[in-house]
Every structure is written in structure tokens, then in C-alpha cells.
Amino acid sequence: MDDSGTFPIAELIDKSGVSREMIKYYLRDGLLPHPEKPRRNLSLYSAQHIKLIRLIRLFQKDTKLSLPEISKIFNELNHDPHKIELQLLSGNYLKDVESPLSHRIEAEIATNVLDGSTPELTESIALEFDQGFIATLKQHNLISAGSQLSAHDQNIAGLIWSAMELGVSLNYFIGTRTKIHDLVSAQIEVLKGAVHPDLGFADSLSVHYSADRIINRWLIAEKTNILRKIYLEIIDSVDVGLDAISDSIYIPSKAYNKRYKIKESIEQLALGPKPNNRQTYTAYAGACVFVADYTSAHNFIKQGLKAYPGDAQLTAIECLAYCLEQKPEDAAIPYQALRDIPTESIWTLEAKIYFLLIQASKVGGISDASVQLRQAYELFIQVAATPAIEPMEKLEALLIGGRARSMFPQWVSHNPVIIERLTSLLASLESSTVKELGLPIQASHAAYKTYAHFYLARAYDLENAHEKAQPHYEEVIKLDPASNFSAFAYSRLD
Numbered sequence: 001m002d003d004s005g006t007f008p009i010a011e012l013i014d015k016s017g018v019s020r021e022m023i024k025y026y027l028r029d030g031l032l033p034h035p036e037k038p039r040r041n042l043s044l045y046s047a048q049h050i051k052l053i054r055l056i057r058l059f060q061k062d063t064k065l066s067l068p069e070i071s072k073i074f075n076e077l078n079h080d081p082h083k084i085e086l087q088l089l090s091g092n093y094l095k096d097v098e099s100p101l102s103h104r105i106e107a108e109i110a111t112n113v114l115d116g117s118t119p120e121l122t123e124s125i126a127l128e129f130d131q132g133f134i135a136t137l138k139q140h141n142l143i144s145a146g147s148q149l150s151a152h153d154q155n156i157a158g159l160i161w162s163a164m165e166l167g168v169s170l171n172y173f174i175g176t177r178t179k180i181h182d183l184v185s186a187q188i189e190v191l192k193g194a195v196h197p198d199l200g201f202a203d204s205l206s207v208h209y210s211a212d213r214i215i216n217r218w219l220i221a222e223k224t225n226i227l228r229k230i231y232l233e234i235i236d237s238v239d240v241g242l243d244a245i246s247d248s249i250y251i252p253s254k255a256y257n258k259r260y261k262i263k264e265s266i267e268q269l270a271l272g273p274k275p276n277n278r279q280t281y282t283a284y285a286g287a288c289v290f291v292a293d294y295t296s297a298h299n300f301i302k303q304g305l306k307a308y309p310g311d312a313q314l315t316a317i318e319c320l321a322y323c324l325e326q327k328p329e330d331a332a333i334p335y336q337a338l339r340d341i342p343t344e345s346i347w348t349l350e351a352k353i354y355f356l357l358i359q360a361s362k363v364g365g366i367s368d369a370s371v372q373l374r375q376a377y378e379l380f381i382q383v384a385a386t387p388a389i390e391p392m393e394k395l396e397a398l399l400i401g402g403r404a405r406s407m408f409p410q411w412v413s414h415n416p417v418i419i420e421r422l423t424s425l426l427a428s429l430e431s432s433t434v435k436e437l438g439l440p441i442q443a444s445h446a447a448y449k450t451y452a453h454f455y456l457a458r459a460y461d462l463e464n465a466h467e468k469a470q471p472h473y474e475e476v477i478k479l480d481p482a483s484n485f486s487a488f489a490y491s492r493l494d
Helices: 009-016 020-028 047-062 067-076 081-089 100-114 131-139 151-165 170-194 201-247 254-259 262-271 278-290 294-307 312-324 328-338 346-363 370-385 391-407 416-431 442-462 466-479 484-492
Strands: 036-039 042-044
Touching: 009 020, 009 047, 020 047, 047 067, 047 081, 067 081, 131 151, 151 170, 170 201, 254 262, 254 442, 262 278, 262 294, 262 442, 278 294, 278 312, 278 391, 278 442, 294 312, 312 328, 312 346, 328 346, 346 370, 346 391, 370 391, 391 416, 391 442, 416 442, 442 466, 442 484, 466 484
Parallel strands: none
Antiparallel strands: 036 042
16 A cells, blocks of 8 residues: 555545544544644545554454544554554454353353343342332333332332433333333244244243343344444534534635734724723724634723623624634623623624524534524524614624524525625625724725625525626635635635
8 A cells, every 4th residue: 555645535435445424433532643634624634544444443353442442542552553553463452262151151141031030130229219200100111010119120210210310301211111012022923933842941941041132232232333323423413513603704814914904903993092982892892803803802892891891782792702713601601691681782683693503503413402593593583673773783784694594504594685685785895985884994894795705605505506606706715815715615616
């Protein structure tokens, strides 16, 4: 194998014979080193990754180690294939060879089955349960209806109680128990056919036990495999959602920062006369947010909230800034404050929408995100009916639909109004000066144009109107050729 050169994930899949989902799992678990990333949307792998995948599969085949244990060895050896292979050859981790003792143990367990006892359930378990809980289990036939709990009943009650403490619904056990009965009935019918009619009772039961044990192993293996696949799909879905959020946040390039003197412009604002009204603080903080200078934005917000404690507009921009930084835990504090305000504005609605949608992107697939999505949808409806008072709010009211469509395409559906508003925003930006728009720095004017073109292109793209999207991608590249938006635009152009 040629050890030189790199290649994309599609080639790694082809050369290794491992699926994309399994490669992502290996990367997340530390079994593989991270690939090279010459740009955001491109990951490059090497021959090292192929060798490591081969070694992972050998470790799984020839050793008794779990994937986390294999990952620990790989990390300790810095993912060096040569050193890892030496460890495998050392024999330290080889599977135990089955000994006659294991057969004796199985025979002893089979004897226990014959005399009606089960080792793990014969010990007395002195557990105290709430009588209402026990009554509910009896009502649903999850345990026997007698006055005294058997060791088996106590074991089952303890397992269900522990699961419910972790948030598992009792309905799961009620519904699943019925399915288990059907499964066991089907298994008994199969086992009946597996026994030769000439065998005695003890030998027949022994065959039943052995077959049952094999079936149980198969059930566990299948359940584990299905769970792994489902969770990988969930994790990939969340990854896609988070990637869509990240790809929709404009990060100006160094060249853009230099051309529009962003650092100098913001320093001028900071060193200039102290704002004498809350609206100026809002404009300064908002301008910083849209050129991705979140540190300066938070500084202006902090100063503004010191002068105007609890101000809803500044609190909203603080929440929005944290959302755009993808810091939902930090955004939760201003978001909670916004929930108690008596009146809404464009800023407060926008901050709430993004917070709810980011929360939905985190839990979507793993738990029910319908509450957040419904609340966010209701807020979108409110935006259209809320008057924009401050200059930047007017721009935001036109931009918000496009931003949400780009960030959350799986939840925010196509709406012609989004394209109409983005087109209107571009017209205003083209025909008005920075001063007329109420923007404090020139860079924020260009940033709004970049956002508007990018979101228009994404909106058209998502509707498969690629010809309409292309001119807007081209404008994004003209405005800031080296930005993350342009990298995405290049990948979409023919």
C-alpha cells in the first residue's frame, strides 16, 4: 500500500470496507486520529487510517477487549500502527481459551434449571418499595399478585424502579412485557421441534436449556447491534444539525477585517464618547455580533446593562450572541430573563427563536423536541406582526427568516415570504448609506449584504432552484473571497 498522499472519506470507505457511520464512530471514540481539514467541508485521510481500521477489527476478533479499552491502547501508543500491532502480537489481550471448567459450570446451571432454582434470584433481597408503586406493578402484571414478594418480584421491581429513576416510562415495561410473552411463546414452539422424541425428560430439558442460551445470546447481540445503528443515526442527525448552524454563521476573513478596518472601527466606538442612550449600546453590540466580534459585543452589552439594568433589548442581543457562538448553556441565562418580559420586540423574538431552535437541534432525535419547535414556530408568527422600532431591528426583521431557513432546514419549511424579505433587504442595502441605515460601522453594512446573498442562495438551493442560487453565491465570493461563506459557495458553484 502506498503510504503517501491523502484521500477523502469516500475513498477510505472503499479501501477499508467500513461504513461511513462506523468511521465516524471510530473518530468519536478516539480509535482513529482526526483527519486533516484543509477547509471546513473537506476531511482528508491517509494510509494510517486504513492500517488502524484493520487493527481495530483484529483486536475485536482476537481479543477480549471492548472498543473503549481498544481506544485507550491506541491513544497510549499515539495511533502508531507498528506499535499497536506489536501489542496485539504480544498475546497479552488474547481471548481466553474455553476450558472444561466452563462445561462443568454450564452443567451445574442446567441442574439448577432442572430443580427449579435460578442462582441469581435465590438470594433474599431486602428492598423497601412504596406500596403504591408495588400495587401499580401488580395491576399491570409486571410482578405476581400475591401478598408476599418473591425474590424474582423484588428483582423485577428494583430494576423497574431504577429505570424509572433514569426517566424510563413505566409504559415501556407494560408494553414490552406483552411482546416478551409473544416472543417466549414463539421460542417454546421452536424448542419443541428441536427435541428428538426418543430423548428422556432430563436430556430434553438440557437441549432446551442449551438452545435457549444460544437464542438469548443472539437476541442480545441483535439488540446491541440495532441500538448501535440507531444511536449512530441519532448522533449523525445531531451532527448534521449542528453543522448547519455553524455553516450559517458568517465569520469574516482576515482580508475582510483588514479591508473594512473592523478592529479599528470597533476600537473607535469603544474609545469614543460614552453612549448617552440605550439604543446606541444596542447598535454597537449588534454591529459587533454581525461581524463576529463577540468579545466586543459582550463588552458593549455589559456596559449597557450597567447603565440600563435589565434592559430587554441588550439582554436579547446577549442571548443572540451566545446562540451564534453556539454556547447554549451561556445563552440560557439571558433567555430565562427574556421569558419574563411583558412586551416583545424583534430582538427579543429573534433571540428566543434561535435559543429554542438550538435546543431543539441538541435534543432532536434523542428526545421529543416538539415543544421547542412549536414555541419557535409561534414566535416566527409573532415576528411578522411586531413593529421594528430601531434601525437594526428593521434589517433583522428582513433577515431572520432566511437565517432560520439556512440554520434549520429540517424544521423551517419553504416560505416565499423569506425570499421576498431577503430581496427587499438587499434592495435597501444597495440604495442606502451606512448612516441612513443606522449602522455604526461600514463593515456591518457589508456583513448584512453577505448574509442576505448567502441566505438567498441557501433558500433557493434548498428548493432545488440552483440556477437562481448561483448568482448570490457569486456575490458572496466577491464580498469576502476567503470567508467560510465563500468556501461553502465555491462548493455549490458548477
